[in-house]
Amino acid sequence: xxxxxxxxxxxxxxxxxxxxxxxxxxxxxxxxxxxxxxxxxxxxxxxxxxxxxxxxxxxxxxxxxxxxxxxxxxxxxxxxxxxxxxxxxxxxxxxxxxxxxxxxxxxxxxxxxxxxxxxxxxxxxxxxxxxxxxxxxxxxxxxxxxxxxxxxxxxxxxxxxxxxxxxxxxxxxxxxxxxxxxxxxxxxxxxxxxxxxxxxxxxxxxxxxxxxxxxxxxxxxxxxxxxxxxxxxxxxxxxxxxxxxxxxxxxxxxxxxxxxxxxxxxxxxxxxxxxxxxxxxxxxxxxxxxxxxxxxxxxxxxxxxxxxxxxxxxxxxxxxxxxxxxxxxxxxxxxxxxxxxxxxxxxxxxxxxxxxxxxxxxxxxxxxxxxxxxxxxxxxxxxxxxxxxxxxxxxxxxxxxxxxxxxxxxxxxxxxxxxxxxxxxxxxxxxxxxxxxxxxxxxxxxxxxxxxxxxxxxxxxxxxxxxxxxxxxxxxxxxxxxxxxxxxxxxxxxxxxxxxxxxxxxxxxxxxxxxxxxxxxx
Numbered sequence: 001x002x003x004x005x006x007x008x009x010x011x012x013x014x015x016x017x018x019x020x021x022x023x024x025x026x027x028x029x030x031x032x033x034x035x036x037x038x039x040x041x042x043x044x045x046x047x048x049x050x051x052x053x054x055x056x057x058x059x060x061x062x063x064x065x066x067x068x069x070x071x072x073x074x075x076x077x078x079x080x081x082x083x084x085x086x087x088x089x090x091x092x093x094x095x096x097x098x099x100x101x102x103x104x105x106x107x108x109x110x111x112x113x114x115x116x117x118x119x120x121x122x123x124x125x126x127x128x129x130x131x132x133x134x135x136x137x138x139x140x141x142x143x144x145x146x147x148x149x150x151x152x153x154x155x156x157x158x159x160x161x162x163x164x165x166x167x168x169x170x171x172x173x174x175x176x177x178x179x180x181x182x183x184x185x186x187x188x189x190x191x192x193x194x195x196x197x198x199x200x201x202x203x204x205x206x207x208x209x210x211x212x213x214x215x216x217x218x219x220x221x222x223x224x225x226x227x228x229x230x231x232x233x234x235x236x237x238x239x240x241x242x243x244x245x246x247x248x249x250x251x252x253x254x255x256x257x258x259x260x261x262x263x264x265x266x267x268x269x270x271x272x273x274x275x276x277x278x279x280x281x282x283x284x285x286x287x288x289x290x291x292x293x294x295x296x297x298x299x300x301x302x303x304x305x306x307x308x309x310x311x312x313x314x315x316x317x318x319x320x321x322x323x324x325x326x327x328x329x330x331x332x333x334x335x336x337x338x339x340x341x342x343x344x345x346x347x348x349x350x351x352x353x354x355x356x357x358x359x360x361x362x363x364x365x366x367x368x369x370x371x372x373x374x375x376x377x378x379x380x381x382x383x384x385x386x387x388x389x390x391x392x393x394x395x396x397x398x399x400x401x402x403x404x405x406x407x408x409x410x411x412x413x414x415x416x417x418x419x420x421x422x423x424x425x426x427x428x429x430x431x432x433x434x435x436x437x438x439x440x441x442x443x444x445x446x447x448x449x450x451x452x453x454x455x456x457x458x459x460x461x462x463x464x465x466x467x468x469x470x471x472x473x474x475x476x477x478x479x480x481x482x483x484x485x486x487x488x489x490x491x492x493x494x495x496x497x498x499x500x501x502x503x504x505x506x507x508x509x510x511x512x513x514x515x516x517x518x519x520x521x522x
Contacts, residue, residue: 281307331459
């Protein structure tokens with residue numbers, strides 16, 4: 001056996017270069033003190049190797065990173081870092097207040113209204129004073145939560161608007177622009193809500209102080225509450241319309257099993273023909289084996305090659321059919337999920353919007369009663385306020401329970417929605433999973449919606465990313481993207497340029513985030 005030849009590297013190491021230069025010097029002698037700095041550097045590198053150089057570079061980078069963390073970064077970077085930190089702190093502060101805010105809206109406020117009604121009927125000044133004090137604290141808690149949410153929404157709107165300007169087209173642009181509009185609307189509604197709660201505080205304070213203008217304050221509070229309730233109810237109506245339109249567009253795509261029945265039948269026919277061709281090739285091979293003659297070995301060799309090729313074609317046909325059948329199942333699954341998400345959104349927005357509309361009606365009744373009867377008995381307003389609060393509370397509790405369940409599954413069953421080809425994280429214990437589920441300020445990052453977004457992208461991506469997907473299947477998946485409002489027009493791109501972004505691996509994460517966002521919204 002011959003000795004294997006090892007290829008010599010093209011670039012020679014510094015040690016080889018130093019040795020060669022040393023040999024070129026022949027019998028010339030040099031003292032250590034007479035060596036040039038270049039030769040000393042080469043000898044140091046040859047002894048220490050590139051590992052030391054790499055360590056130095058890493059240390060310098062680490063020092064620069066520490067300098068940036070300790071405030072030695074540029075003013076622009078510090079400003080951005082401070083803004084993000086403030087936004088994160090305010091967002092967590094708001095989410096910590098939300099359970100208290102939910103309790104106030106669902107229990108304390110309707111209870112205060114009931115006691116106020118009883119105090120008005122019985123002319124009980126002590127009970128009226130206590131109900132007004134409790135109402136003041138309730139409205140103050142609502143105001144604090146609403147004001148914090150308004151500031152966070154405003155900062156998010158500004159941040160996403162900058163992101164939309166940075167990414168002028170594509171999925172990143174559309175996602176940022178959509179969030180900027182949503183957060184901008186939340187800011188306006190939050191500001192109106194803050195004004196309403198301020199009016200409610202003023203109303204309760206005038207009751208405590210037994211001020212002469214208590215009726216005027218109550219009327220103003222009722223008008224403000226009615227206005228905010230109407231705005232929120234209208235926003236829910238728009239969201240219901242958007243979700244219903246998405247549901248309709250996805251449903252129009254049809255059942256993938258029926259849409260792709262023809263293409264699956266063609267692939268099945270190709271597999272049958274390939275199997276017959278392979279069988280015929282093996283029959284021919286068997287015939288040549290039994291044939292006697294001078295050209296027997298050559299004929300057998302050709303028959304073996306033909307049988308091998310036919311067998312490969314049959315295998316490829318079978319794999320193509322199986323892959324297409326799997327893709328049809330995936331497409332059917334994600335379409336069902338998309339429709340379910342929109343129906344769920346319609347249900348939640350209907351309940352929440354109905355609750356806000358009922359609260360708006362309660363505000364109108366309160367304002368009318370205050371203006372005509374001087375804070376007289378108002379059982380209708382109290383009943384409407386309680387009914388509206390109950391509807392809103394039910395939606396809030398449903399959302400909280402769903403989010404907690406998803407957070408629990410995220411860490412307790414990480415393999416359930418892990419990306420394909422990625423090793424799932426180690427499953428947390430039941431106790432740790434419950435603790436994670438209670439972290440209501442954290443969003444789910446690896447749940448069902450993200451997994452469905454990856455499935456849709458894998459079907460719609462270009463041939464460089466999903467080469468085994470048929471053209472018909474890819475077209476259907478892209479039609480689903482259009483139905484989910486992620487088409488070329490929404491991304492400000494021509495169809496060809498839009499298709500190129502789906503075939504760009506660098507834009508994969510942006511596309512998955514975009515699809516996940518569109519699945520959740522109407």
